[in-house]
Amino acid sequence: MTLAIVYHSNYGHTRLVAEAIFRGTQQLTKDTLLLSTCEAIAQIEQLHQADGIIFGSPTYFGSVSAEFKKFMEFTGSFWYRQLWKDKIAAGFTNSSTTNGDKLHTLIQLSLFAAQHSMIWVSTGILPVFTEGIQQTEPNGMASYLGFMAQSDNSLKTLTPPADLTTAFLFGKRVAQCTQQFVQTKSLSIQSK
Numbered sequence: 001m002t003l004a005i006v007y008h009s010n011y012g013h014t015r016l017v018a019e020a021i022f023r024g025t026q027q028l029t030k031d032t033l034l035l036s037t038c039e040a041i042a043q044i045e046q047l048h049q050a051d052g053i054i055f056g057s058p059t060y061f062g063s064v065s066a067e068f069k070k071f072m073e074f075t076g077s078f079w080y081r082q083l084w085k086d087k088i089a090a091g092f093t094n095s096s097t098t099n100g101d102k103l104h105t106l107i108q109l110s111l112f113a114a115q116h117s118m119i120w121v122s123t124g125i126l127p128v129f130t131e132g133i134q135q136t137e138p139n140g141m142a143s144y145l146g147f148m149a150q151s152d153n154s155l156k157t158l159t160p161p162a163d164l165t166t167a168f169l170f171g172k173r174v175a176q177c178t179q180q181f182v183q184t185k186s187l188s189i190q191s192k
């Protein structure tokens, strides 16, 4: 099973989140590529070979960053051939405020995956509902479509530890779902 994480990060915050997701996927596979959008464009063949792709962008003005959009539009060169059909997809975003319209970015990423006929994996981590500690527990922002992280630019740690834990769990979940999907596919090919 091979996975790829494609992210954009101008100032390094989203990269930290991508790295934690990368570590989570490594619980299931050593075959994960961590690629910036520029690297992904240069190595697009590797993405064609991957079983699953996790997309990540900071939220800028309530949407993906311009660089991430550039990557999205680059894929228009092969979209009509549907080369990514039935690959697993998932997405995450990071921004400096708690809400910051991050959901819109996740909707954009899931629509992008849908236009490529990919199979979208949700966050799959139930938040805790106890008052006062929700944000320090996994999936503290209670985001279900994809993973949301908050990077407070004034903090030295850049990203709260709880978000890095969630990122790790999210990466692991996407890897587990991809593995199950790949195994089922190969079993159904064998039984034909």
Ligand SMILES: Cc1cc2nc3c(=O)[nH]c(=O)nc-3n(C[C@H](O)[C@H](O)[C@H](O)COP(=O)(O)O)c2cc1C
Residues within 6 Å of the ligand: 008, 009, 010, 011, 012, 013, 014, 015, 058, 059, 060, 061, 062, 063, 094, 095, 096, 097, 098, 099, 100, 101, 151, 153
């Ligand atoms: C042009 C621009 C627009 C931004 N818009 C938003 C926004 O809509 N919501 C938000 O919460 N943060 C916003 N931010 C803050 C970034 O999301 C935040 O600094 C993030 O950590 C940057 O990620 P990066 O270091 O990976 O580039 C914006 C930052 C920039 C530079």
